[in-house]
Amino acid sequence: MYDPIFAKSFSRFDRRRFGCFALALSLFVALSISSAFKPTLHPLTLIGDAVSLQLSISAVETMLIGDAIIDNVTAQSEDSAKNMLVINETAAIEPLNLIVTNESVTEPEKKWRNVEPLCRVLKPGADYCEIEGDVRVDANSSTVFLVKPRSYLKLDTNAASDWIIEPYPRRGTGFVKKWTVKVAAEDDGSVPKCGRLHSLPALLFSIGGFTGNHFHDFADLLVPLFTTSFRFKRDVHFLAADYKPWWPAKYRPLLLRLTGSEILDIDRENTTNCYGRLIAGLKFDSELVVADSATSSGASMHKFRQLLRQTYSLDRAIRGGDAAARRPRLMIVSRKRTRILTNEDRISRAAAKLGFEVVSAEGDRSTNLTKFAQLVNSCDVMVGVHGAGLTNMLFLPEKAVLIQIVPLGAIDVFAKLDFGNPAAGMKIRYLDYKIEMKESSLIQRYPADHPVIRDPISIHRKGWGVLREVYLNNQNVTIDVRRFRATLAKALKLLRR
The missing domain is CATH 1.20.5 (Single alpha-helices involved in coiled-coils or other helix-helix interfaces)
Incomplete structure (x- = not known):
């Protein structure tokens, strides 16, 4: 007073x-x-793939550090200062000092980075998101939350956005569950609390789509998985949506070279998994090509093929050495259902007369991939009608030759996109053999002046479904052996260079 x-x-x-x-x-x-009277704080979330952690012993006595999975953290210290988890994120940009508790993630005022846009569409239509911060994956709602303080969302209204994505390189397949990526305030009641915490980054992708087809297994998943995860050097969690148990089992030896952890069937998770960094979707530019955006991390098709050789014990990296001293080996990729090469035996005899040692093989889902890859790797030339079997070119040694037989129907663009263009990145010489009208079984079903024969583009305009049914599912090929012999001779000449 x-x-x-x-x-x-x-x-x-x-x-x-x-x-x-x-x-x-x-x-x-x-x-x-x-x-x-300061309230006691509880440690909750471990954030960041490259972090410097300042932890008191009492704050982490119940935590499992390493691939830090911390389940239902309840540890509490008497000293409030010791109950605080401070994380200094060592990114390529200005570091963030994040204070993580069971209630919120905070940091000094005006230090939040603008990470927008979280998600974007890559060519030719792949959803791709890179998310850093307090990231929570809730399988029950198929939602990835990026949690931020309410004050940040008030300052940046553009941050409070949702994205509906399909974590698969081809949008609109109809076989991929949609996920939501959502920026949410820490005090939002809809945001789940962390049940399991991870120090490693995560990669969310779908095993739906066209998996089961050998081409799509590699083009849509295995090559993009390699491309996207390469930078992490196996220190990454794979979160697989639309899980199919047989798929990871089939490719397990290869997948274990991409991640050091078991693949998580994320759809079956009843708890919320939390990360400091998450990628949803896969980098994808084109079929069987390492995305240009990944080359800065060191990823390349050469390194992917090195990985295949290590995984499947393939002896030959480059065709050479003893190849000149023996008969070149030619593999004919057989087909039994569609686009059948009806005179395969005559092609074999013609190739043998030119000096090739000929083998025929057809792979399917039950094929022992290691043995099949080793057989392909022993060959110098691969021949086949356009189809998934040609994907096995991945196992050929460098300087080998691929001959693609292109069916009738103006599908040259698809043939080149799927196998012609990728061959260059694999250092494989490429030849195509475009069949003539008389070599197609379609001439037996349609008159010579029918649009299917004379105007394939008009069939293309009716949509992919019609095109596929006419030219891919209902066409067989009978090769003109005399004409094809010239292509075989070109392959032999390339091998002798």
Whole structure:
């Protein structure tokens, strides 16, 4: 209470000094009281793929560090300062000092980075998201949450956005579950609490789509998985949606060279998995090609093929050495259902007369991939009608030759996109053999002046379904052996260079 008599006993200067001292004393007392009653904090989320952690022993005594999976963290310390998990994120941009508790993720004012857009569409139509921060994966709602303080969302209204994505390189297949990527406030009641915490980054992708087809297994998943995860050097979790148990089992030896952890069937998870970094979707530019956007990480088709050789014990990286001293080996990729090469035996005899050692093989889902890859790797030339079997060119040694037989129907573009263009990246010489009308079984079903024969583009305009049914599912090939012999001779000449 102010006393005017007491005040008058001091000079103006003395009163001013006394007032400043009293104010300082009041602030000190207030801060002391605040510290005494400060609420205890609980550690909750471990964030970041490359982090410097400052942890008290009491704060982490219940945590499992390494591939830190921390289940239902309940550890509590008597000292509130020891219950705080401080993370210094060592990214290529300005570091963030994040304080993680069971209630929120906070940091100094105005330090949030603008990470928009989280998601974008890559060519030719692949959803791709890169998310950093407090990332929570909730399988029950098929949602990936990026949790931020309410104050941040108020400052940046553009951040509060949702994206509906398909974590598969081809959008609109109809066989891929949609996921939501959502930026949410930490006090939003819909945001689930972390049940399991991970120090490694995560990669969310779908095993739906066209898996089961040998071409799509590699073009849509295995090559993009390699491309996207290469930078992590196996220190990454694979979260597989639309899980098919046989698929990881078939490619397990290769997948274990991409991740050091078991693949998680994310759809069956009943708890919320939390990460400091997550990628949803896969980098994809074109079929059987390592995406240009991944080359900065060191990924390349050359390195992917090295990985295949290591995985499947393939002896030949480059055709050479003893190849010149023996008969070149030619593999004919057989087909039994569609686009059958009806005179395969005659092609074999013609190739043998030119000096090739000929083998025929057909792979399917039950084929032992290691043995089949080793057989392909022993060959110098691969011949086959356009189809998934030509994907096995991946196992050929460099400087080998691929001969693609292109059926009738103006499908040259698809043939080149699927196998012609990728051959260059694999350092495989490529030849195509475009069949003539008389070599197609379609001439037996349609008159010579029918649009199917004379105007294939008009069939293309009716859509992919019609095109596929006419030219891919209902066409066989009978090769003109005399004409095809010239292509075999070209292959032999390439091998002798």
